[in-house]
Amino acid sequence: MAYKGISTKAVHSGERPEPTGAVNTPIYQSSTFRFPTDEPRTWEGEVPEGTYVYSRQSNPTVEVAERKIADLESGKRCLLFSSGMAAISSILMAYLGKGDVMVSQEDIYGGTYNLFRNHLPRLGIDVKWAPSDTEALIDAITPRTKMVWLESPTNPLLRLVDHPEVVRAAHEQGAIVAIDNTFATPVNQRPLESGMDIVMESGTKYLAGHSDLLAGAVVSDGFDISPVHEKRSVLGGSLDPFASFLLERGLKTLPLRMERHNFNGMCIARFLEDHPAVERVHYPGLESHEQHELAKRLLSGFGGMLSFEVKGGRRAAENVMRSLRTIKMATSLGGVESLVSMPLNTSHRPLPPEERARMGITDSMLRLSVGIEDVEDLEADLDQALRAS
Numbered sequence: 183m184a185y186k187g188i189s190t191k192a193v194h195s196g197e198r199p200e201p202t203g204a205v206n207t208p209i210y211q212s213s214t215f216r217f218p219t220d221e222p223r224t225w226e227g228e229v230p231e232g233t234y235v236y237s238r239q240s241n242p243t244v245e246v247a248e249r250k251i252a253d254l255e256s257g258k259r260c261l262l263f264s265s266g267m268a269a270i271s272s273i274l275m276a277y278l279g280k281g282d283v284m285v286s287q288e289d290i291y292g293g294t295y296n297l298f299r300n301h302l303p304r305l306g307i308d309v310k311w312a313p314s315d316t317e318a319l320i321d322a323i324t325p326r327t328k329m330v331w332l333e334s335p336t337n338p339l340l341r342l343v344d345h346p347e348v349v350r351a352a353h354e355q356g357a358i359v360a361i362d363n364t365f366a367t368p369v370n371q372r373p374l375e376s377g378m379d380i381v382m383e384s385g386t387k388y389l390a391g392h393s394d395l396l397a398g399a400v401v402s403d404g405f406d407i408s409p410v411h412e413k414r415s416v417l418g419g420s421l422d423p424f425a426s427f428l429l430e431r432g433l434k435t436l437p438l439r440m441e442r443h444n445f446n447g448m449c450i451a452r453f454l455e456d457h458p459a460v461e462r463v464h465y466p467g468l469e470s471h472e473q474h475e476l477a478k479r480l481l482s483g484f485g486g487m488l489s490f491e492v493k494g495g496r497r498a499a500e501n502v503m504r505s506l507r508t509i510k511m512a513t514s515l516g517g518v519e520s521l522v523s524m525p526l527n528t529s530h531r532p533l534p535p536e537e538r539a540r541m542g543i544t545d546s547m548l549r550l551s552v553g554i555e556d557v558e559d560l561e562a563d564l565d566q567a568l569r570a571s
């Protein structure tokens with residue numbers, strides 16, 4: 183059944199009729215499945231949906247979460263992976279090979295940057311870098327470009343790329359475009375609706391929402407992602423049925439959680455912007471964000487991620503982190519609980535200092551994943567920690 187509203191999709195899309203009447207998805211914790219006929223054989227090529235042979239290829243519990251995410255993203259097909267990085271590497275292996283050129287945004291998640299910078303060249307894939315600037319990205323695309331990699335909003339500066347424009351330009355040159363939609367989630371941004379070929383998400387973050395699993399998703403609408411499915415089977419980055427069950431459970435409350443993340447994110451961004459111990463806040467919902475108008479056009483909510491710079495440099499920023507009590511000092515994001523980290527020594531640690539500086543990641547920068555707690559408690563915690571710095 184086709185649902186109109188995103189909250190109904192989150193609760194019901196993907197569910198399968200259960201003969202027992204179970205309202206939740208059973209966990210098919212089985213690596214293998216009995217052949218459905220007396221034929222002693224397995225399939226050649228892709229296994230048809232609804233037929234199961236071996237869980238590295240497909241699993242009924244995983245398929246429920248896949249169908250739900252596909253519907254949430256306005257897509258037709260989703261493939262789940264054991265982590266966001268497994269999803270990214272399988273996309274690259276599926277479409278790029280020796281001699282191919284990929285254009286990538288520069289200020290992307292540190293793990294993705296590390297893969298592109300240090301590992302792809304060893305496979306003979308040439309990565310051309312462009313800043314998170316729509317015109318610069320479009321200028322970098324040539325007829326030799328096989329793929330364009332985008333991340334918007336970016337980690338940790340919350341910069342945006344006018345991705346529908348990049349898609350138009352890339353398609354004119356025959357290039358595939360993929361976007362990491364982890365920060366926005368399908369609640370705040372659905373790039374497939376404006377022609378994006380592939381949407382990737384780290385399911386570890388908002389999709390699952392409780393910081394209790396690792397997962398990655400690859401979603402498409404018309405674009406054929408069968409090669410990514412094949413790579414998942416070959417490379418083995420498939421998602422475990424139990425993690426998939428937890429992910430699907432988390433997805434049911436995604437729109438509700440995002441409503442609160444959007445609200446809390448805006449409140450905390452304003453609070454920090456007015457705080458005397460804070461130098462600068464990066465949040466696309468603030469009028470002071472240099473791409474605020476673009477953010478209003480591309481996003482239906484500004485999310486729970488922000489970064490800010492503390493007056494007094496690295497020592498002061500470290501003191502703030504240490505003094506926080508409700509907000510925990512940890513890497514990762516998108517969970518119900520608020521987390522704080524320093525891009526300098528977490529997500530962007532693999533980068534040389536001069537590259538970090540060029541991207542605008544300063545030594546006094548803290549990244550905040552604003553959770554769904556009561557905003558007054560978060561403000562009180564931030565206030566006492568900033569005063570202690």
Ligand SMILES: Cc1ncc(COP(=O)(O)O)c(C=O)c1O
Binds near residue numbers: 294
């Ligand atoms: C924007 C973004 N993309 C991808 C990833 C990688 O996802 P995972 O940790 O699930 O492999 C992360 C992880 O922090 C991320 O923040």
